Amino acid sequence: MTDSWATFGADLHLDLTAGRGLRAGLTEALREAARSGRLAPGTRLPSSRSLAADLGVARNTVAEAYAELVAEGWLTARQGSGTRVAERARPRRPGAPAPVRRPVRRGPAYSLVPGSPDLGAFPRAAWLSAARRALTDAPNDAFGYAEEARGRIELREALAGYLTRARGVYADPGRIVLCAGFLHGLTLLAGVLRARKVREVAVEGYGLHFHRDLLTRAGLRTRPLGVDGEGARTGELTAGPGAVLLTPAHQFPTGAALAPARRAAVVDWARSTGGLVLEDDYDGEFRYDQQAVGALQGLDPERVVYLGTASKSLAPGLRIGWMVVPPGMVDEVLAVKGATDWTSSALEQLTLAAFITSGAYDRHVRGMRLRYRRRRDDLVAAVGDRVAVSGIAAGLHAVLDLPGGTERSVVQSAAWQDLAVHGLSAFRHPQAELAPRDALVVGYGTPSDSAWSPTLAALAAALP
Ligand SMILES: Cc1ncc(COP(=O)(O)O)c(C=O)c1O
Structure with missing residues (x-):
């Protein structure tokens, strides 16, 4: 040495x-x-x-x-x-x-970085039997260049049924466009907005920087909205932005659900300004304290683009996402996406279709809901007497509020415990006018079952 x-x-x-x-x-x-x-x-x-x-x-x-x-x-x-x-x-x-x-x-031994489901819980056996069924039933054209740019009809039909039933989305297969995850969907929509001469998109003051960066790279300015315990402050929307990107079911990362009055206000804004609402429903299936609130898109399918993904419910490695777009917008999206679907594998799409129609998707989501709910309960039991756990009981992450001025040192002391965790400030839009807040964003979905207890112990040891 x-x-x-x-x-x-x-x-x-x-x-x-x-x-x-x-x-x-x-x-x-x-x-x-x-x-x-x-x-x-x-x-x-x-x-x-x-x-x-x-x-x-x-x-x-x-x-x-x-x-x-x-x-x-x-x-x-x-x-x-x-x-x-x-x-x-x-x-x-x-x-x-x-x-x-x-x-x-070699990353840190433990991670509570949000954004990942428990990868160890991927339903390998059920996925394999769906894949076998999909491969057996696949028509020959599934092995060729995809002529339908919206993606395989089998998956769009399966999703239309599922999204209507589980998320209250107005979805028919003709308006569903498949994409390689949310990020790809947002990329396509950014292209549509640019073609419409939109220059600015309102975003939540706390959010993922790579979503904002993607919009910026596409030539769109981002304007931050305030975020509080009722979600994004939609009352701050003006006529300027041509679209707003929101996480209504479970604000990422603060964990608030968008309050009913604000849901109505954002739809009113879209109607009165001609703006578009981009609804990121990344973890809408996971609500633990009550029935999940239906998608915002249900309030106005002409003004809201619904974006969903398999990244939280199954695995980000699949790179499968979906958009339900207003009827008049499908051609605009396809003009950006291209004449064929070259972004995702037809066989994976067919497998997901078989996975959904067989009932395996519902079973998996139900199982994961129980698992993540238990994790959240464990988290509250382990640290709830020392820090406030905020955000609704939903999704794969929670926010731990810290004493003012301690966020950086707690993240550092977590590193001493060989634990990767992000502070809330890492998600802040640089121009956002937000009250100072020190907190950790804890992705309790990230560890495998075997790593969960030591990860929780490392977190508890890092807290003040
Ligand atoms: C807020 C939010 N939206 C969307 C996604 C999903 O992104 P993708 O479908 O590109 O994996 C994530 C995943 O981390 C997320 O945190």
Whole structure:
């Protein structure tokens, strides 16, 4: 093991003046030092305080760079043995060609990062029998280039029945367009909005930055709405944006359900301005305290585009999503999507169709609902006496409110417990006017069953 940190800054030629943010520059410099072997695996790094003093930067800058590299697997952080270069971060031999594949990264041992279902609970056997049935029954044309750009009719018919029954969506197969997950659907809709000369989309002040980035890359400005205990503040909508992107059933990430008056207000806004509502129903099947509230699209199928995905109910790796679009918009969506469906596999679509029509989808969702509900109950039992667990009892994540000013240090102390977890501020739109709030967004769906108890213990140990 190398313990050479006394000359750390000088030896590593950390260059923080390359025109990037200090934190980003330091993170990249350390990552490159670990990748190239200048920092050998096992090397103990200086404390954030002494490296900060060495480099003349704020201690938080160093602490955040360390936390990021721990999350990526380049460094490890353990109480008592400090922050070290991970054993897996093996250097390249001098002169050896750069590896083509990205380095294997060991992430933290535990993760409560939201966004993933329990991948260990994927219904392999039921999926396999649906796949066998789909393959046996598939007509020959399923193996060719798909001529129907909306996607396979078998899946669109199965979804139309399911969405009407389970989510109160007005859905007929002719208005369903299949896509490779929500992100692909949003990409297609961004193209439609641009073709309509829309310049701005209202979004929730807390949300996923990669959804906002996708809109920005498509040439659309995003305008944040406030978010509170009743969901997005739809009263802030003006005539400016041509569309609004919402998570009405379960605001991501704050966990509020959009209040009935606000649901009505957003539909009124769409009618009076000609705007479009994009409804992201990513986890609408999972409600634990009462019957799930039906989709907003049911209030006005002419003004609301409904977007669903298999990413939470089954697995994100499937890359299957669906949109129910107003009748007059189907051709516009297909103009962007292209003349054939080349984005998702016909066999996966047929398998999902067989999975739904056989009743296996309902059974799986019911089983997962119980599992996630238990997880949420465990979470409340483990930490509810120390922090407030907010958001409705739904979905795969909850928000833990923290004492003011402690979010960053709790995320850091979670890293010390080998636990990856995100603070609420990571989801904040940079221009959002939101009251300061320190919180953790805890994805209790993410761990496998076997990892659940130690993950919860690591979280409890990280809390103030
Ligand atoms: C708010 C939200 N919308 C949608 C999705 C689903 O995205 P996709 O279908 O592209 O996997 C996620 C998944 O993390 C999400 O958190």
